[in-house]
Amino acid sequence: DIISTLECFVIISLLAGMHAYVLLFCLILGSQYPSIAEEIKGIASSDPVHRKLFVRGLAWNTTSETLCAAFQEHGEIEEGAVxxxxxxxxSRGYGFITYKYMESAQAALKAPSKMIDGRMAVCNLAYESLSYTNVPPDLGQRKLYIGGLSPDTASEMLLSFFGRHGEIEEGSVAYDKDTNKSR
Incomplete structure (x- = not known):
């Protein structure tokens, strides 16, 4: 059987952090016995760490309902909260989405930037937000700070401008809580 790209991504994220011998054992078992691979996937999917997303950059008026509405296209949501x-x-400008199924969370992560209530929000697995060990070593060479923007600059304008120069992993404009204008 050929494994899809999404399935590979799911498997890799499940196996991150395992000891080499455990990882090797799971890979051998899973390749020889598809039912065992499905059982491992089912057990991992029951753990919210593989289903819970951290969403930052939310508008101050975003509610839990609008947050859930923005993410429901990827699958059934177990819980969503601003x-x-x-x-x-x-609002503190962030929230969480917990999907019922791990595959839904992985589908949402394929496009981590999403326009919600006029703001560009960005999501990642919630457990990654708590750990700085997952930060790529070259992040400082890829991340730009753009200052001196007009107060009317929107995230879409910034992404559109810089998108001409290459693929953008994520990007957003910081807004003042009181005026809702860019800082």
């Missing part, structure tokens, strides 16, 4: 400041009651 995080609010307990003292002020205002």
């Amino acid at each position: 995080i609010f400041d307990k003292a002020t009651g205002r």
